[in-house]
Amino acid sequence: LVEDIITGLSRVNSFFVIARNSSFTYKGRAVDLRQVGRELGVRYVLEGSIRRAGSRVRISGQLVDAISGHHVWTNRFEGDVSDIFDLQDKVTESVVGAVEPSIRLQEIKQARMKPTEYISAYDLYLRALPRFYSMTREGFADVRRLTNEALSIDPGFTLAKALGAYIRSLSVSQCWHQPDDIRVAARMAREVLAEARDDPTSLRFAAQVIAYSAKDYEMALRTIERSLLLNPNSAQGHTGSGWVNAHSSRPLVAIEHFHRAMRLSPVDPEKGIALSGIGMSYLMLERYEEALAWGERALHEMPNYGSSHRVVIMALVKLNRLDEAQTAARRLMEAFPTYTLTLQRQINPWLDEVFAERYVEALGISGVPE
Template sequence: MRYFFEDYSLDTERRELRRGFEVVPTTRQVFALLDYLIRNSDRVVSKDDLVDAIWDGRAVSDAAVTTRLNVARHAIGDSGQAQRLIRTLPRQGFRFVGVVQRAQDAPAGSPATALDGKNASPLVGPEWLPHREIRSEVDAPSGAPGSLPSVAVLPFANLSGDKEQDYFSDGITEDIITELSRFSELFVIARNSSFTYKGKAVDIRQIGRELGVRYLLEGSIRRDGAQVRITAQLIDALTGAHRWAERYDRELEDIFAVQEEVARTIVAVLADHVYVAELEHAKRKPTENLGAYDLYLRGMAETYKWTKEGNEAALRLFYRAIELDPEFPTPYGAAAMRLAVRKGFGWIVDRDQEIAEVRRLARCVMQLGKNDAIAFVHIGHALGYVAKDLDDGVAMIDRALALNPNLGAAWAHSGWPRLWLGDADLAIEHFARAMRLSPVDPGKFWPQEGTAHAHFFAGRYDEAFAWAATALRSRPDSHAALRIGAASGVLAGRCDEARRLAARLHEIDPALRPSTLTTVLGPYRNPDDVAKYADALRRAGLPG
């Protein structure tokens, strides 16, 4: 039997929970709990019912039941506070209140996967989203909160005849995404998920189903010296009908005006109303210096390579952009973020100098940033992680979220400081929101690693290991995923796997020791958390 609700499918035969194409890691007990609640969604289930069904009638404390219920909620994007899908009825029990559709047999060509989230292999074969096939056509797909119009911006095609100009068309696309995401009337898919379709000939309706959006914006850019032609068209992903199209032949210096006009037109087409204050708030021209803007776009193209060489190249380009326009705030934050990446991947060059530089860059962003959410989120993360100025870092990230609540990266960045402050459940909620805003993100390993850490510090070691394993499938040599995988594995009783991960961690970072773990960790407020982490790595076999 397969159950479909919101963006999720639960397959009882394969014992698999998915959100879209992504397998959601679950332990067997959490899967059984979801299965039982969904199968009995027509009634209130008592604690005794759960104990009999999930724990075979063994004596189980209320705290243990609550913990497992909260893990189950997190797995399906719910929380104990929201109780959108799993509701607790005081002195009565629990009930799954989401709209559930059932199907008996998978269509031919449906993906074959492992028995549980811990060992699930990547999806192969035809792209198939059964829950999208059987649900009714509604204006707001279930990925979008409430009834917000939902949109994804596909990478604009580079028609300049020079592949070296890809960075420019990619950068313009990313800026349009950022402009759109400023409007609270829209649910906007994050850049990294949209860019998984770059260069692919995929059916519009299929993309809409995969991303969970109603509308798609696609277009092209042709750059010829100081001239630029941009075409854009807005398509209804359910019907394939064109809602709006336009062509802009402009001077290159007008590029920001074109971006703003595209964003404002789409909001006017999709939203029932747009607050004047938001329209005014979205007006921004990041720099008058097109050379600085061009260097910034080139730097961002390097960051998405996720390599040491790309990181260093990006850092140099961002500093060059700052030299050309010292009033342009975005590259200050981007440069600070590259220093944070150095620390996260074990590429630190001079720790004290880099801490001082992050603080200097932060002062510049605070003076120049104004309404630049991207600058604030990057500097906020770097302040917290590199300089360990956690309170100031959180304030910067919160400011970014206030400026742009649709900025998926901001929610991922926000999850880590909540974790360092000791609020594991809130961290999981923020990581989950980031993953909902960018469901097929190539950088999804980062919020997955964060979710693994949060479960680890909450004492849910099986869940932590499952999330670490998922992150490692995306990036096998991730420092953070190897660390938390080894630590959670040994505490979950997976000693052989934990030792294997610890050995790989030692290969890529031979200088790391449990005693020096703080050099790669964020500023955890509770020293017991760091001690627990270090002891687990020691037990997993990390030398020293």
């Protein structure tokens, strides 16, 4: 089990993971985790225990900040000895899937506290992430500025370039874009593909841009598949895969990836994006009651995400609940006053042209202006 977890964590490019031979020297010993951190030269220590009572097994784990001693993440798993291998796979997936976003959020906090003179390109990238998660016009402007600053420090820092491409692409969907954003986003994403073949996070961002802005669905699918091959337990990678598959007219596959993302990281900052993707996928399947339910959940989780507003509107129109659809459309236009049907036709990210037409038609029926 420990070896599987070490292997899984080692697939995250931004992690420096101690080899099994070093970490196993602490097996069965009562140790001070701060001392372990100092001896191994690491910031975080993952420890756990396995207890057995009859045919039942209980596995517990905790991630500790080795400097402050604070718990970053804890969880417990239970199962039957007869299913030990299935339980082992479940624990590995859950631990690796949860530890990555937990450490990322902790590192974001650390980056915010650093004095300006000690800021690195990676620190600027970390500072940009919560501004992206804010899903606000001001936040997106900050992401542009911070990723540009990171690239001025390190022009070869592909994570910053990938996030910069993604934020430009998403800005179009949110109606916060600049005139050349679609073209620039596509160019930056293709540069990332050439420069970051082994960085799953960069590839995830690039894949979504290639699908949405460049509309090269085959390339986007190949790119997101490579991202998940490099890090199969990345919640945000599966969220990205969900959207790439949705844009590529594969809604059932998309739904599987969105659910996997939420299972790996139930309180992920991108959860609202995944929920919205499930709703959009059900629209494509013409399962409108389910689309509405998921769209409403997405709006509750992330109220400023434009896609979720549109999911709710189309579902209500298709369910012939026109008064509610018109109310939902007014909320959309209050949040995004420059959004129009013309813009939606221009940015149409869907491989399925029939769905794209139904989508625009439903928005028009609700009262979204031409």
